[in-house]
Amino acid sequence: MGQEKGYLALVLHAHLPFIKHPEYPDFLEEDWFYEAMVETYLPLLNVFENLTDEGVDFRLTMSVTPPLCNMMSDPLLIERFRHYLNQRVELSEKELQRTHGTDFAPVAKMYYDKFRRLKDLFENKYHSHVLEGFKKFQDMGKLEIITCGATHGYLPLMVHKESVNAQVKIAANDYRIRFGRSPRGIWLGECAYNPGDDKFLRDEGIRFFFMESHGILHGTPRPKYGIYAPVYCPKTGVAAFARDMESAQQVWSAESGYPGDARYREFYRDLGYDLDYDYIKPYLHSDGVRRNIGMKYCKITGKVPLNQKAPYYPDEARSVAAEHAGNFMFNRQKQIEYLATLMDRKPLVVSMYDAELYGHWWYEGIDFLEFLFKKIYYDQKDIKLITPMEYLEMYPVNQTVQPSMSSWGDKGYHDVWLNSGNDWIYRHLIKSAERMRDLANAHPHAGGLLGRTLNQMARELVLMQSSDWAFLMTTGTAKEYSTKRTKDHVQRFNELYEQIKHNRINEAYVYDLECRDSIFQEIDYNVYSSAAKDKVLNQYK
Amino acid sequence: MEKHLSSTAFQPVRPAAPQDSADLPTGYGTTESYLLPKDPAWMFLFWEIIPATFDYVRAQYGQETLNRSRTIIRLYDITGVDYFDGNNAHIFYDMPVMLDAKSWYVHAPQSGRSYIADLGFLTPEGQFILLTRTNVTSLPPGKVSDIIDDQWMCVEGDFIKLLELSGAAHIGLGASERMHVIDQRWRLTELAGALRAPSSAMSSWSSFALHTAPAPQEDEDIWLKADCEIIVYGSASRNAIVSINGKEIQLQDGRFSFRQALPSGAVLDLPIKATNKKGDKQRQVHIKALREQGK
Numbered sequence: 001m002g003q004e005k006g007y008l009a010l011v012l013h014a015h016l017p018f019i020k021h022p023e024y025p026d027f028l029e030e031d032w033f034y035e036a037m038v039e040t041y042l043p044l045l046n047v048f049e050n051l052t053d054e055g056v057d058f059r060l061t062m063s064v065t066p067p068l069c070n071m072m073s074d075p076l077l078i079e080r081f082r083h084y085l086n087q088r089v090e091l092s093e094k095e096l097q098r099t100h101g102t103d104f105a106p107v108a109k110m111y112y113d114k115f116r117r118l119k120d121l122f123e124n125k126y127h128s129h130v131l132e133g134f135k136k137f138q139d140m141g142k143l144e145i146i147t148c149g150a151t152h153g154y155l156p157l158m159v160h161k162e163s164v165n166a167q168v169k170i171a172a173n174d175y176r177i178r179f180g181r182s183p184r185g186i187w188l189g190e191c192a193y194n195p196g197d198d199k200f201l202r203d204e205g206i207r208f209f210f211m212e213s214h215g216i217l218h219g220t221p222r223p224k225y226g227i228y229a230p231v232y233c234p235k236t237g238v239a240a241f242a243r244d245m246e247s248a249q250q251v252w253s254a255e256s257g258y259p260g261d262a263r264y265r266e267f268y269r270d271l272g273y274d275l276d277y278d279y280i281k282p283y284l285h286s287d288g289v290r291r292n293i294g295m296k297y298c299k300i301t302g303k304v305p306l307n308q309k310a311p312y313y314p315d316e317a318r319s320v321a322a323e324h325a326g327n328f329m330f331n332r333q334k335q336i337e338y339l340a341t342l343m344d345r346k347p348l349v350v351s352m353y354d355a356e357l358y359g360h361w362w363y364e365g366i367d368f369l370e371f372l373f374k375k376i377y378y379d380q381k382d383i384k385l386i387t388p389m390e391y392l393e394m395y396p397v398n399q400t401v402q403p404s405m406s407s408w409g410d411k412g413y414h415d416v417w418l419n420s421g422n423d424w425i426y427r428h429l430i431k432s433a434e435r436m437r438d439l440a441n442a443h444p445h446a447g448g449l450l451g452r453t454l455n456q457m458a459r460e461l462v463l464m465q466s467s468d469w470a471f472l473m474t475t476g477t478a479k480e481y482s483t484k485r486t487k488d489h490v491q492r493f494n495e496l497y498e499q500i501k502h503n504r505i506n507e508a509y510v511y512d513l514e515c516r517d518s519i520f521q522e523i524d525y526n527v528y529s530s531a532a533k534d535k536v537l538n539q540y541k
Numbered sequence: 542m543e544k545h546l547s548s549t550a551f552q553p554v555r556p557a558a559p560q561d562s563a564d565l566p567t568g569y570g571t572t573e574s575y576l577l578p579k580d581p582a583w584m585f586l587f588w589e590i591i592p593a594t595f596d597y598v599r600a601q602y603g604q605e606t607l608n609r610s611r612t613i614i615r616l617y618d619i620t621g622v623d624y625f626d627g628n629n630a631h632i633f634y635d636m637p638v639m640l641d642a643k644s645w646y647v648h649a650p651q652s653g654r655s656y657i658a659d660l661g662f663l664t665p666e667g668q669f670i671l672l673t674r675t676n677v678t679s680l681p682p683g684k685v686s687d688i689i690d691d692q693w694m695c696v697e698g699d700f701i702k703l704l705e706l707s708g709a710a711h712i713g714l715g716a717s718e719r720m721h722v723i724d725q726r727w728r729l730t731e732l733a734g735a736l737r738a739p740s741s742a743m744s745s746w747s748s749f750a751l752h753t754a755p756a757p758q759e760d761e762d763i764w765l766k767a768d769c770e771i772i773v774y775g776s777a778s779r780n781a782i783v784s785i786n787g788k789e790i791q792l793q794d795g796r797f798s799f800r801q802a803l804p805s806g807a808v809l810d811l812p813i814k815a816t817n818k819k820g821d822k823q824r825q826v827h828i829k830a831l832r833e834q835g836k
Contacts, residue, residue: 021748110807115629156578157577157578159577159676161576195679205727213707213708217685217704217707217708218681218682218683218685218686220682220688221686221687221688221689221690221693222685222686222687222689222690222695222700224690224693224694224695224700225703226700226703226704226706226707227707227708228703228706228707242707244707244708245707245708246708333778335706338706339706341701342699342702342703342706343699343703352643354723368754399692399693400688400690401690404681404682404683405578405679405680405681408680411580412580413578413579413580413681414577414578414579414580414774415580418579418585420772420798420799423587423644423645424796426575426577426585426587427587427589427644428565430568430575487565490565491565494566
């Protein structure tokens with residue numbers, strides 16, 4: 001232990017639902033993945049590369065969820081992403097000429113440099129497999145990659161615990177394939193925790209998870225340190241870390257948060273709408289409709305209409321990001337200094353964010369992180385970055401508290417994923433989970449076509465269980481797509497169920513689904529057996 | 542009525558999977574029910590009761606008895622009970638229910654307890670006839686525990702300060718801003734000009750969250766906060782177009798429900814209209830609710 005007064009654990013949650021549509025040459029919702037690659041995932045890796053080149057030591061905990069790992073490794077999506085990136089390189093090159101001598105020349109140059117750098121990283125450094133990059137920094141000890149439920153499933157609403165067990169086991173298995181070791185931590189989808197589910201985590205050797213603050217504050221008995229130290233779950237000893245609201249607000253708050261600074265990039269002014277139609281058309285989707293293409297040339301400016309936004313100056317914005325990073329660090333120093341007077345150990349502040357906030361929504365968020373890492377390393381000695389495992393090694397004795405059921409959704413529980421707009425899905429999700437369990441019990445270790453069919457049913461089940469669909473139905477955005485995805489996976493599951501039940505498995509149909517819903521190539525439906533669940537629970541009887 | 546997905550505008554290279562276009566089943570042909578937790582005060586109950594189950598109780602008790610009976614949810618508090626045999630609950634609560642509703646939001650009398658629910662008939666003589674029983678659901682306490690760990694004692698004043706710093710007064714509040722930001726993010730990827738589907742759930746978000754722990758204030762020795770939401774539910778012919786207050790509402794398996802905050806002093810006027818596909822037949826139900834101005 002050094003002279004620092006306390007610790008900061010930065011945690012980023014990188015996740016997208018599994019979206020892949022081989023049946024269309026061009027599919028709108030796949031853009032979510034390509035955008036996040038260009039705006040968040042590759043730029044983050046670029047930051048890690050820069051820090052490492054400069055010799056700056058840093059620590060970051062980051063989930064890369066199993067659906068995202070599967071998309072990052074999927075040959076079709078990789079090819080389509082390569083095309084997406086090349087198009088941006090091409091357009092940004094044209095833009096250098098078009099904007100030459102104008103106020104927009106600096107921002108055009110910024111995109112040109114950025115896209116070329118990302119292309120170089122993607123193709124030459126990581127050989128089209130960005131997971132290579134993440135793995136590299138994990139192996140160096142800078143990055144702790146944690147897993148998530150197989151498809152970001154909402155565990156407290158799963159009545160059949162076989163499904164909870166399967167979400168954890170499928171995820172842990174996928175993690176081992178991607179990263180060559182077992183996961184030590186997990187991000188529970190939507191931070192939704194149900195007391196007792198930690199038994200399934202423990203069985204996979206998972207040592208910690210994250211919660212919303214009241215998960216620990218409302219725990220039993222009272223948590224001595226509030227949320228500024230982890231607690232152990234009873235019986236399992238899995239550690240729960242909770243989110244610090246003060247640091248969360250500084251970034252998230254729509255009113256006072258950093259991302260609203262007038263000198264930052266304006267999200268809503270996009271070249272997809274601004275440029276001459278014939279000039280921009282080759283970079284739009286094949287239907288030719290104007291949409292955002294991710295290149296934006298204006299700054300927020302102030303409360304003015306979109307057509308009165310001023311040109312964006314990258315150098316100016318970068319210096320604001322540096323200022324904000326300094327402010328964030330200063331606030332953590334003060335916070336930790338004060339907490340230390342109330343505690344008989346060094347406090348830990350856990351700052352958790354969606355990864356896609358950085359870069360995609362808050363464009364300069366990536367620069368902010370780079371500055372923050374550097375400032376913490378060079379400019380002060382009060383606080384130190386840490387990972388949960390490092391903290392647990394330093395403080396192996398922690399209070400045992402049963403955390404409360406909770407989530408990080410609006411109102412703190414399950415409202416967002418269970419309300420009058422989406423409650424109809426649970427009838428189908430729960431029935432499918434029950435049928436999967438019964439089939440796994442009835443046909444242990446089936447091979448051949450039956451085995452393939454059961455494995456595909458397991459894929460359809462985990463896909464329908466993605467919490468993203470219920471979330472999108474509630475927010476009202478992409479409601480049709482999320483409704484369709486839920487229905488499709490239930491239909492496909494039911495059809496396979498009927499085919500098995502009536503002994504008329506149609507191989508062509510199974511094969512078709514294997515190509516479409518190709519997540520988790522290595523899935524083994526036997527994880528859904530009651531025996532697999534009982535094996536876990538019986539350890540605690 | 543079903544609008545086409547934005548992305549299907551593109552030419553598919555392979556047809557959709559053959560079963561994708563069908564509607565989801567309205568039931569699975571088994572009598573069963575499930576109880577899900579929603580928050581410290583609410584649970585979601587859904588069920589399916591097949592005709593054979595009604596036939597069975599009719600044969601046992603007679604149609605006449607059923608005619609005289611009310612259909613109810615019987616909610617049992619079984620906290621700490623290892624095996625529930627139907628008779629060993631701490632207490633139970635009865636509430637009337639329309640079995641055709643197929644699902645119901647059940648208010649929990651107490652947070653932090655475990656519940657199980659039965660659906661059945663209650664005869665005027667007080668006999669309960671069971672149709673289906675749910676799983677057990679345990680609800681979160683929704684407050685700071687009174688139990689103090691003697692191994693991990695702390696100075697009371699320091700604990701209160703840590704609690705405040707930990708954000709005890711803001712539970713669940715920060716999340717809505719996050720939600721807003723993510724909502725924006727998804728929205729941007731949607732087709733330009735695509736209509737944003739109305740979300741009945743949104744209307745209730747403004748209401749005060751009952752479980753939010755108030756910051757301790759020394760000058761107040763008693764406090765009370767209460768708020769109100771109403772749930773309008775019902776069912777209609779499967780192909781009917783149903784609107785509430787002029788806004789079309791999506792039917793799921795022929796059912797609908799709509800939740801809305803009812804602030805103090807508000808008058809809610811909700812004409813509900815069902816129109817057949819041709820548009821030549823209509824049914825109407827008019828619901829009005831008034832919440833008197835609270836003090």
